[in-house]
Amino acid sequence: MLSTSLAYIQANYLNLFAMLFFLACFRGYLYYTARRSVDTPCLAFAMHRYRKQWIRMALIRENRITDTNIVANLERNVSFFASTTLLVLAGLVTMLGSSEMMLGMLNDLPFSDQSTLAQWELKVVLLICLFVYGFFKFTWSLRQFGLVSVMIGSAPEKSLKPDAEEMNRHVDSISKMASKASGNFNNGLRSYYFAMAGLGWFLNAWVLIGLSVFVVFILYRREFKSDTLGIMMDDLPDA
Numbered sequence: 001m002l003s004t005s006l007a008y009i010q011a012n013y014l015n016l017f018a019m020l021f022f023l024a025c026f027r028g029y030l031y032y033t034a035r036r037s038v039d040t041p042c043l044a045f046a047m048h049r050y051r052k053q054w055i056r057m058a059l060i061r062e063n064r065i066t067d068t069n070i071v072a073n074l075e076r077n078v079s080f081f082a083s084t085t086l087l088v089l090a091g092l093v094t095m096l097g098s099s100e101m102m103l104g105m106l107n108d109l110p111f112s113d114q115s116t117l118a119q120w121e122l123k124v125v126l127l128i129c130l131f132v133y134g135f136f137k138f139t140w141s142l143r144q145f146g147l148v149s150v151m152i153g154s155a156p157e158k159s160l161k162p163d164a165e166e167m168n169r170h171v172d173s174i175s176k177m178a179s180k181a182s183g184n185f186n187n188g189l190r191s192y193y194f195a196m197a198g199l200g201w202f203l204n205a206w207v208l209i210g211l212s213v214f215v216v217f218i219l220y221r222r223e224f225k226s227d228t229l230g231i232m233m234d235d236l237p238d239a
Helices: 002-011 013-036 043-058 065-097 099-106 117-154 164-202 205-224 227-234
Strands: none
Touching: 013 117, 013 164, 013 205, 043 065, 043 164, 043 205, 043 227, 065 117, 065 164, 117 164, 164 205, 205 227
């Protein structure tokens, strides 16, 4: 058993290294953004400030229809990606059922590493795991946005003259829930980005490694160094 495992690792060490490198990039970037978004200027950091300002304004409005419409629009976006992810998963499962035909087409491509059937199926399973992860994130985000709408509706109206401490408590809890929902939505979107890198593995392991680094660079550039972030930071509301 041990000798068989060692022989398999020796025969597939590059593919195994590429898969581990890909997973390290994926999980490492999610961990990095979760930690840095607390106190480092980035899209998540700025958006949390804007959400607090939004909820602060929502709680002093007599009519909160606009605010519930905002939440409903966010829910529609999340719902679209959740349903799309199911369609992608259905396509990937279908690919598993026609692996031999797809493998024959893939091996004719330039730079293909001439994968075996087992290697092909492992690559498809990796994509399936990514989209399953994304589906769970999207559906959890959808539920959390639903909770946000309930929390907005349950907050006291201005006519009841709630004290400042109570209002601040509602602002903090609702904005945190909205940021949690947005964070899960962002993680679902990141699974799509990394799935694009995962497609490179169908050619060879080096393409997977290169695309993993490229996706991390693109995501970091957009979330921490983009012009969009600069515009938001120029008019950042107070905490």
